[in-house]
Amino acid sequence: MATRTTILDPMLRSPESAEFEVALQSMIVGQEQGVQALMELYQVFCAGLNSPARPVGNLLFLGPTGSGKTRIVEAAAEILFGDARTVIKVDCAEFQQSHEIAKLIGSPPGYLGHRETHPLITPEALAASHTDKLKLSFLLFDEIEKASDALWQLLVGMLDKATLTLGDNRRVDLSQTIIFLTSNLGGGEITELIQGGMGFVQPKDKPATGLDEKVERTALEAARRKFSPEFMNRLDKVVVVRSLRREQLEEVLEIELRMVQRRVLERENGRFLFRVTAAGREFLLLEGTDQRYGARHLKRAIETHVVHALANLLATEQVKLGDMLCIDWDERIEQLVFWKEQAVRALPLLQREPKLGQRRAASRLTVKIPSTAKQRGAV
Ligand SMILES: Nc1ncnc2c1ncn2[C@@H]1O[C@H](COP(=O)(O)OP(=O)(O)OP(=O)(O)O)[C@@H](O)[C@H]1O
Ligand SMILES: [Mg+2]
Numbered sequence: 001m002a003t004r005t006t007i008l009d010p011m012l013r014s015p016e017s018a019e020f021e022v023a024l025q026s027m028i029v030g031q032e033q034g035v036q037a038l039m040e041l042y043q044v045f046c047a048g049l050n051s052p053a054r055p056v057g058n059l060l061f062l063g064p065t066g067s068g069k070t071r072i073v074e075a076a077a078e079i080l081f082g083d084a085r086t087v088i089k090v091d092c093a094e095f096q097q098s099h100e101i102a103k104l105i106g107s108p109p110g111y112l113g114h115r116e117t118h119p120l121i122t123p124e125a126l127a128a129s130h131t132d133k134l135k136l137s138f139l140l141f142d143e144i145e146k147a148s149d150a151l152w153q154l155l156v157g158m159l160d161k162a163t164l165t166l167g168d169n170r171r172v173d174l175s176q177t178i179i180f181l182t183s184n185l186g187g188g189e190i191t192e193l194i195q196g197g198m199g200f201v202q203p204k205d206k207p208a209t210g211l212d213e214k215v216e217r218t219a220l221e222a223a224r225r226k227f228s229p230e231f232m233n234r235l236d237k238v239v240v241v242r243s244l245r246r247e248q249l250e251e252v253l254e255i256e257l258r259m260v261q262r263r264v265l266e267r268e269n270g271r272f273l274f275r276v277t278a279a280g281r282e283f284l285l286l287e288g289t290d291q292r293y294g295a296r297h298l299k300r301a302i303e304t305h306v307v308h309a310l311a312n313l314l315a316t317e318q319v320k321l322g323d324m325l326c327i328d329w330d331e332r333i334e335q336l337v338f339w340k341e342q343a344v345r346a347l348p349l350l351q352r353e354p355k356l357g358q359r360r361a362a363s364r365l366t367v368k369i370p371s372t373a374k375q376r377g378a379v
Contacts (some may be wrong), residue, residue, distance in 0.1 A: 017043040020079060029073040029251040030238075034061060034072050034239045041178055041236075045136055055174050056136065058159045058234055060144075061182045062219040063241035064190050066294025069182040073140050077129065080136065086129035087138045088121060092147040101150050106167035119166050126177060137177040144181045145226055152231075155181075159234040165369050181235075186222030190215050190243070216240040244294050252295045253285055260310075270314050272323040276306070279329035280336060305336055313338065 022038040028035060041050075041057040050056045061069040074084035095104060106119035126137040139158075141147070147155060158164050162174040193214055219240045224232065232238075245253065245353075257276060265271050276284070288301030306327065313319045319340065326339040 003115075013039075013043060014046060016046055016195075023079045024072070024076055027078070027255060028072050029242050029248045029255070030244060031068050031072060031239075034059075034068070034241060037239055038072070038076055038178075042136075045176075050175070052175055053162060055159065055162045055176045055177050055179045057236045057292075059178065059180050060235050060238045061180065061239060061241055062185060062223055062225070063215070063242050064294060065184055065245055065292075066242045066289075066296030068141065068295075069241055070140070073138055073180050077138050080134060081131060083129075083130040087140050088125050090120060090139070090141045092141055092143045092145075092151060095151045096146060096148050100148070101154065102167060104151070105154070105164065108167045108169075109188045121164055121172055122166065123172055126172065126174075135176055137174075138180065138182040139174065139177050140182070142182050143184070144186050145183050148189055156231055156234065159231070183223070185226055186219045189218045189222065193218060212242055215242060229249065231325070243291075249285060249289045249295055249298075250281070252298060253281060254287070256298055257306075260302060260307060262309075264310065269321060271321055272319050272325060274310070274325040274327055277326065277328040279331075280327045283329045283336060309336065309338060 017039055020042055021035060024035050024038065036265045037057075037059055041059075044050050061072070063069060066328055076182050077087045078084045090104065095101060100152070104120050121139065141155065144155070154164065158174055159179060162177070164172040164174060166172060193211065219239060223238065261274065264274070284298070284301050284305065287305065288298030289295050290297075310319075310325075313325075319325060324341040326341050328337050328339060329335075330337045
């Protein structure tokens with residue numbers, strides 16, 4: 001008798017993981033390999049098919065500074081757990097001396113200062129990210145190439161057995177945890193490779209052909225030289241993140257400015273909208289990004305030149321609920337200038353719509369910002 005067959009589609013993804021991927025892509029520019037790796041682990045976890053005796057995943061992110069290695073983990077935590085601060089971050093550079101391990105796991109009872117040491121990795125800290133629906137945690141080890149031998153032993157044990165024994169003998173179960181490791185290893189060589197090829201100075205219409213592969217090979221070779229095979233074998237995936245190209249840095253700027261706008265709109269009073277002109281963006285990009293540090297300083301440039309100025313304008317009541325600001329670069333005085341445009345009608349929770357005839361004419365607000373701008377001619 002003929003049996004009915006149903007063709008299955010193993011590539012089909014659940015709505016949760018598809019939604020997660022879309023959300024992550026909207027926060028992370030490029031780095032598709034990293035986004036994909038995280039999404040796959042999440043899908044396995046949601047299906048309950050992760051191994052009970054291992055972490056949900058062990059991911060190593062390799063690549064240049066300021067390219068999104070840490071940000072991707074924080075963004076995923078924001079999406080899944082509602083707060084980037086739920087990621088337990090271990091900065092390996094802080095644990096270079098073997099005795100400093102006590103800061104991580106606590107010291108044994110009876111040791112002087114036992115009560116004062118609060119271990120960083122505890123069952124409670126891992127549970128901080130848990131929601132009703134999702135009992136998953138993120139543990140991030142930054143700059144692992146700087147880890148001491150003692151930390152290294154702990155790390156390899158965690159990656160393998162998904163457990164950690166604290167100083168007071170409590171056991172921490174890491175089988176519901178994704179362990180992320182990041183390293184700039186090969187960073188120098190990668191920077192050499194990208195000089196003139198990628199990054200800020202690259203003209204928009206010239207993609208760096210073959211460079212990505214070279215960067216990937218260089219990073220992997222550096223990792224194999226530095227890390228033991230027993231460590232490399234415990235990783236589920238090594239993701240090599242790429243330097244951000246000029247147009248990608250522009251996208252990062254867009255995302256960061258959107259986050260500032262959200263902060264403004266979350267205020268109780270004084271919500272307003274702002275836009276930054278092309279010249280204003282150019283200035284922020286020059287201040288906050290470069291070939292060597294990627295987008296590492298972009299946030300700081302935005303805080304210094306935009307957020308501080310907006311705060312001043314709010315504090316002095318020069319901008320109010322419903323205003324629309326334009327932030328522009330003034331070539332002559334080499335400063336960002338702030339303009340008030342007409343009042344906005346569509347602003348959420350705008351209390352009173354201005355009558356047409358009552359709209360104020362655009363007025364210019366000046367905020368003195370010390371200009372540390374590099375010569376614009378350098379672009
Ligand atoms: N791909 C990206 N997508 C979105 N934002 C990014 C990206 N890369 C960098 N950024 C921005 O730059 C900042 C610094 O990036 P991040 O901390 O992820 O660098 P990193 O690769 O971890 O560098 P390091 O090796 O120095 O730790 C982030 O907080 C974010 O604002
Ligand atoms: Mg980092």
